[in-house]
Amino acid sequence: xxxxxxxxxxxxxxxxALAGVDREWPHHYVxxxxxxxxxxxxRRMHPxxxxxxxxxxxxxxxxxxxxxxxxxxxxxxxxxxxxALNASLTAKNLAAELAYFKxxxxxxxxxxxxxxxxxxxxxxxxxxxxxDCRKWAAAIKPLEEYIAESFCLYLPKLAYPVRSGVHxxxxxxxxxxxxxxxxxxxxxxxxxxxxxxxKFFGRDEGAPASWEPSGEDFLSPSLTEADLxxxxxxxxxxxxxxxxxxxGLARGEPASLMNTPAGFDRRDPRQVHxxxxxxxxxxxxxxxxxxWPSNKRVRAAALRHARAGLARVSSGDYAGEHWxxxxxxxxxxxxxx
Numbered sequence: 001x002x003x004x005x006x007x008x009x010x011x012x013x014x015x016x017a018l019a020g021v022d023r024e025w026p027h028h029y030v031x032x033x034x035x036x037x038x039x040x041x042x043r044r045m046h047p048x049x050x051x052x053x054x055x056x057x058x059x060x061x062x063x064x065x066x067x068x069x070x071x072x073x074x075x076x077x078x079x080x081x082x083x084a085l086n087a088s089l090t091a092k093n094l095a096a097e098l099a100y101f102k103x104x105x106x107x108x109x110x111x112x113x114x115x116x117x118x119x120x121x122x123x124x125x126x127x128x129x130x131x132d133c134r135k136w137a138a139a140i141k142p143l144e145e146y147i148a149e150s151f152c153l154y155l156p157k158l159a160y161p162v163r164s165g166v167h168x169x170x171x172x173x174x175x176x177x178x179x180x181x182x183x184x185x186x187x188x189x190x191x192x193x194x195x196x197x198x199k200f201f202g203r204d205e206g207a208p209a210s211w212e213p214s215g216e217d218f219l220s221p222s223l224t225e226a227d228l229x230x231x232x233x234x235x236x237x238x239x240x241x242x243x244x245x246x247x248g249l250a251r252g253e254p255a256s257l258m259n260t261p262a263g264f265d266r267r268d269p270r271q272v273h274x275x276x277x278x279x280x281x282x283x284x285x286x287x288x289x290x291x292w293p294s295n296k297r298v299r300a301a302a303l304r305h306a307r308a309g310l311a312r313v314s315s316g317d318y319a320g321e322h323w324x325x326x327x328x329x330x331x332x333x334x335x336x337x
Contacts, residue, residue, distance in 0.1 A: 112173025165217030278309030
């Protein structure tokens with residue numbers, strides 16, 4: 001769906017990201033403090049990723065800016081984007097981010113969602129070719145390597161995947177990390193993810209997709225798993241596997257999976273997740289259309305979800321605006337149509 005992204009739309013997404021990446025408050029803390037001396041401000045804890053309501057949203061806000069700048073280096077906001085990234089992605093700031101991860105008891109911080117987005121940001125910086133981008137890529141490399149190694153240590157010890165529709169979802173973090181591993185040539189990480197993906201999901205069948213969505217989902221447990229497995233299994237094997245996982249998909253079933261979520265409060269920071277669900281379902285349906293024989297019902301569901309999600313990116317409320325642009329940009333630039 002890359003062709004649907006225009007300079008004007010890219011500027012709109014960048015504007016939403018710029019409004020957040022240096023906005024410290026309000027801030028949702030996820031912080032394990034070892035004592036009173038460790039109670040401090042977001043900016044002091046996270047000099048690179050203090051803005052945008054929480055750490056992971058700041059990371060994918062930076063990813064949004066980096067991708068827009070790479071795709072449209074001459075848009076009117078380019079200088080503002082470059083200035084924001086220059087301020088955040090310094091070697092000193094990112095060394096402090098790494099030190100935070102290495103603090104006592106923080107092995108679980110932002111695992112796996114924030115980890116995956118950090119690697120997505122690192123991958124985006126690797127693609128960029130201008131001198132600033134190379135500078136940012138070099139600065140983030142120590143943190144990038146730490147997160148990649150953390151995935152390699154964590155996934156083999158994970159007895160069961162987390163099949164939620166929110167940040168703890170195992171498959172989504174693995175998907176972002178797998179794309180990074182292949183771009184970066186990290187064979188060890190790629191091998192760990194493909195092996196654990198087969199272990200976690202390879203024998204799945206009859207996913208309870210009629211139970212979806214839950215009231216705070218921004219990911220579909222069944223479709224997110226399918227998105228990952230489309231990257232791991234050969235196409236012929238994936239078609240068979242998908243038929244077992246979602247046997248009614250070709251018939252447009254279940255309706256709760258194929259239809260867009262509705263009837264929720266977009267001012268509620270968790271209910272607005274459902275706008276993100278429309279976007280993430282759309283990119284998963286697009287992935288299935290690209291790998292599985294095209295089906296009119298699946299394609300219609302992809303378009304229906306994309307339209308619903310894209311219409312709500314700019315809602316006027318910070319609850320959604322601090323993060324939905326990243327999901328919209330991911331849909332329009334990472335997913336085959």
